[in-house]
Amino acid sequence: MTDLARYQDPAAIQRVLHTAKTVAVVGLSKNELRASYFVGYYLKRHGYRVIPVNPGETEILGERCYPSLLDVPTPVDLVNVFRAPDALPGIAREAVAIHAGALWCQFGVINAEGARIAEDGGMTVIMDRCLKVEHARYIGRMHWLGFNTQRITSVRAGLQ
Numbered sequence: 001m002t003d004l005a006r007y008q009d010p011a012a013i014q015r016v017l018h019t020a021k022t023v024a025v026v027g028l029s030k031n032e033l034r035a036s037y038f039v040g041y042y043l044k045r046h047g048y049r050v051i052p053v054n055p056g057e058t059e060i061l062g063e064r065c066y067p068s069l070l071d072v073p074t075p076v077d078l079v080n081v082f083r084a085p086d087a088l089p090g091i092a093r094e095a096v097a098i099h100a101g102a103l104w105c106q107f108g109v110i111n112a113e114g115a116r117i118a119e120d121g122g123m124t125v126i127m128d129r130c131l132k133v134e135h136a137r138y139i140g141r142m143h144w145l146g147f148n149t150q151r152i153t154s155v156r157a158g159l160q
Contacts, residue, residue: 007127014138016102020078027082028052030060036082039132069094076100088114096121
């Protein structure tokens, strides 16, 4: 298994999706055309509590926005990161400090040091995956429509 593949384990992804209720979205934008906004909106529509973390805003998606994870006054199950990879170590330290359960790094947010910090702090790490896409794959409409969710397959083990 490559280094990145260890952070894309389907069982870990499903566990995070099924256990998280409160998601802090670091880098959530109020610009409706940005991927972070669309993911935050999608998560709210699917019953997650979304906490925006963006020092440049006061409110996004009708929720109070916080300048950092350390300022969030309620427990966070999952930290979803929409920031440049070099910001990840600092975000991981904050996520460990608030005792978040998992760190989810969106497409392209890849940083080994950040992953190590989160893992050393007891967190599950998902990296280079989109939270909305994975939710749709395992829980949402893609799952309902029969897309490959890696749960049922016509291919016998070992022949893949």
